Amino acid sequence: MTLISFVVPAFRVQGYLRECLDSILGQPFGDLEVVGVDDASPDGSGEILAEYAARDPRVRPVRLDENVGLGPARNVGLDRAVGEYVWFVDGDDWLVPGCLPHVADRLVATRPDVLIVDHVRAHWNNTGTRSAMADVFPEPPGGTTFRLRDRPETMRLLHTAWNRLVRRQFLVDLGLRFEPGWYEDVPFSYPVLMAADRIGVLDRICLNYRQRRTGAITRTRGDRHFEVFAQWHKVFRLMDRWDVTELRPAVFERMIWHYLTVLGNGERIAPELRPAFFAQVHADFVRFLPPGGCAVPPGVDGLKHRLVAAGRWRTFSALRDVNQAGEVALRSARTLRRRVLPVARRAAGRAREAVLREYYRAELRRPMDPTLAVYAAYWYRGYACNPAAIYAAARRLAPQVRGVWIVRRDRIDTLPPGVEYVVAGTPDYYRTLARARWLVNNVNFPDFVRKRPGSVHVQTHHGTPVKVMGLDQQRYPIGALGMDFGRLLRRVDRWDFSVTSNSFSTQMWERAYPAAYTTLEVGYPRNDRLATATPAEVRRVRAELGLDADDLVVLYAPTHREHLPGWRPPFDPDRFLDALGPTGRLLMRSHYFHDRQRRPRPTGAGRLLDVSAHDQVEDLYLAADVLVTDYSSAMFDYAVLDRPIVVHAPDWEAYRVARGVYFDVTAEPPGAVAFDFPALLELFRSGAYRSAAAQEARQAFRARFCALDDGHAAERVVRRVFLDDPA
Known part of the structure; x- marks a missing residue:
């Protein structure tokens, strides 16, 4: 029997899925299978799964006809898994190299119902945040197993499906499934611990939990976060059905912690929804409070507990505002030291540039020219690449658009006859940048350029990537010397369109440059x-x-x-x-x-x-x-x-x-x-x-x-960008 079945659900993760699959299939351990579930993803995730399956028999793709959500998609994978253990790994996360032999050794040696492994939060800016493993288990249990009632502090480990491997027959006998909706991990991860006779812990970091800049529900505002309440109610119903009420204090404490975490995240609960969310937290506090009461955490967390118990929303909200004001003041002070003061020291030597920047800002307040498009390529080296092809097509298909090129003074003689231009660094340059409706470039415009409401920025790129780019370069610092990734992302946030030559490029740019732009996967105009x-x-x-x-x-x-x-x-x-x-x-x-x-x-x-x-x-x-x-x-x-x-x-x-x-x-x-x-x-x-x-x-x-390079890529860009033709 296969030892480990990986269930990898995929929905809108085309930029990350290859890294996930490579991290599994490239491990120095082969007794595994990957059940990849394409949850009717509208991007290239399904094609990636099929591609990997074509060259590796360990990959078994499943294509769903309609989107069912993360929980039901995991159930589909579970039903098709054949391994002794199941590991649910999300398509945007990835395993640590070389971890799998250690996981397999512990599974074989202890045969647990559940094996919890350590993880790290891998942030988009290449920083990492450790888990609570060392706090919960300062002395790891090693090769021993235990029941949850013996180590209830295990509940304080993150309640996700991907930091634990579960014995498949144990799940089948238990009849436990993932629920639909958001926060689907809650009524799965805690119950498997409550029901397990043998819980193991491997204090080795095995998984990178990707903290995405865009696209994660933890960074998405909306009323769907209220679904967390129904998921926790299911946990309490199972606890009562299984007669493990001695765990109620630990489960209750974790529920309140989770509610307050969701409420305290300004990227989840909008201000107008917070009173209603707090009211439900209070109702659940009263409803599920253990008969003997609950332990109140120390410090500010304890004060929040008491305010929830009393239902005092206004006081709770005021406390939150005070904390946030302090954080804002601290960030402002840091910003002053890091940005404002160095700029002031350099200002004397940049007087002319400062005057021109003021001129640019003044021009930003003037009306935008609805017919003006600005083109640039390779840091103003001249008329070239995808922007040149788009410019030529626009002159033919959208003659009402006036195209102006930005060029360095030493490259003026490379421009074709009849091409209108401005020289970089001149007043005309700043005025043109400020007034243009369209800005087309195969690299980024300088940091000072502002995204005007109603303007359209088109990033054409200048090649299908072999080497890693953007945020991915953070893992290869030798090739990223001098790069400021925060400033890079501020430039990326200006993009309205990203032109790509093929689905592979689309996937890699989505990962390297996470932002809210629209991808135009149309082929390369220059080709x-x-x-x-x-x-x-x-x-x-x-x-x-x-x-x-x-x-x-x-x-x-x-x-x-x-x-x-x-x-x-x-x-x-x-x-x-x-x-x-x-x-x-x-x-x-x-x-x-x-x-x-x-x-x-x-x-x-x-x-x-x-x-x-x-x-x-x-x-x-x-x-x-x-x-x-x-x-x-x-x-x-x-x-x-x-x-x-x-x-x-x-x-x-x-x-x-x-x-x-x-x-x-x-x-x-x-x-x-x-x-x-x-x-x-x-x-x-x-x-x-x-x-x-x-x-x-x-x-x-x-x-x-090269499938899209049919000679009409530039026309497709012009019709979408300049003529607003979505087809």
């Missing part, structure tokens, strides 16, 4: 040109670059390594050109983060061409017969052309550990893979770069990442 290019256009581009029709043209485009400043790839152009043969031509393009004044030395009788400064990378894609790259997003764009791609991954293991990646491009590549330079040379000498196996890998890669 429209690749999808619609004709042979005549290819010939023209090659001729402009000095390439003959019979040349074998290879584009070499490695990515940047933020964690290794000055890193140069182990790539010898002379030896590579020798491997290509007499018709070989090599185009070399550095990442835009690199100093593009460094030129590779001439070699091979003019067969090497440095194209780092070429403004239109799409020209280079069209000209090349083969792309050689490492972990660059160039592979996703070039794959639209359905031409050979080679992944040269000389530092793959170091890169994935230091920089962090979202998926293994060497295991799911767009073509042939070489882990060192000699292997790369052999791929071209032998012709293996265009073998049947490489072509098969490319087709699978294209199906996964």
